[in-house]
Amino acid sequence: MRKLIAISFVLAGLLAMIAGAAAAGDLNFKLKPLEGKKKVELAKVLETGPALIAFWATWCHPCQEELIHIQKLYEIYADSGMSFYAVSIDDAKTASKVKAVAKGKRFTLPILLDPEQEAMRTFGLSNVPGVYILDQDGKLLYQHTGYKSGDEAVLEVNVRTILKLVPRSTAPAVCDSAACVTDSSCCPVKEDQ
Numbered sequence: 001m002r003k004l005i006a007i008s009f010v011l012a013g014l015l016a017m018i019a020g021a022a023a024a025g026d027l028n029f030k031l032k033p034l035e036g037k038k039k040v041e042l043a044k045v046l047e048t049g050p051a052l053i054a055f056w057a058t059w060c061h062p063c064q065e066e067l068i069h070i071q072k073l074y075e076i077y078a079d080s081g082m083s084f085y086a087v088s089i090d091d092a093k094t095a096s097k098v099k100a101v102a103k104g105k106r107f108t109l110p111i112l113l114d115p116e117q118e119a120m121r122t123f124g125l126s127n128v129p130g131v132y133i134l135d136q137d138g139k140l141l142y143q144h145t146g147y148k149s150g151d152e153a154v155l156e157v158n159v160r161t162i163l164k165l166v167p168r169s170t171a172p173a174v175c176d177s178a179a180c181v182t183d184s185s186c187c188p189v190k191e192d193q
Contacts, residue, residue: 027138029119031087031112034098040085040112046136049081050162055120055130057089058097062147063129067107069152070131073159074109080163082133087112089120089128131155133162 030039045051054070056063067086074084086109088098095115102111114120123132125145133142142158144151 027122027132027134027140029114029122031114031119034088034102034111034113040110042134043138045083045085046134046138048136049083050133050135050141051083051085052159053085053087053123053132053134055087055089055114055123055125055128057128058094058101059090060128064101064105065149066129066131066147066151067109068105069155071105071107071109073152073156077159077163078109080165082159082163084109085112086110087114087119089114089117091115091117133158135162 028041028043030041032039042051042053052070052073054067056067058064070084070086078084086107088095088111090098090113092115095113098111098113101107112119120128120130123130127145129147130145131143132140135141141162142155144155
């Protein structure tokens with residue numbers, strides 16, 4: 001039990017450090033889009049509202065499954081004030097497949113290219129998939145790594161909550177959200193049974 005509590009505090013501390021970095025504007029990037037030549041700068045994007053950033057790769061099947069759901073969220077909420085970006089971390093060996101995968105999966109959300117994985121490292125992500133939502137000030141509001149069926153429902157609740165389409169009091173607590181760092185009721189420690 002004590003180990004579990006200690007681990008919880010360490011994780012909370014790490015999330016606080018990431019959230020602090022986000023608040024300081026350290027989570028910025030300038031990436032080339034898949035379509036077009038003008039680089040997209042996250043700081044400029046955030047001037048218009050919150051942004052959802054999803055890191056993925058063509059060789060990552062869970063990433064593609066998650067992006068199918070993020071594409072649906074993009075179609076529903078793109079006009080609600082949130083920007084959506086899928087950031088491909090494909091390197092020179094697999095970058096040529098990005099356009100084919102996007103076309104085959106009918107992705108219309110903007111795709112950015114991070115072949116050197118600099119943006120991914122800026123977010124502290126070591127493996128894909130990873131989803132982050134930042135507010136206009138660059139503060140990290142939500143983060144989730146990995147993907148399993150059902151994760152998309154939690155992501156949508158967070159999107160709706162951030163867009164104030166759902167009162168926060170009715171939204172379920174999300175333990176991998178940066179909000180848990182400041183809300184101790186979010187991630188209650190359960191005793192082993």
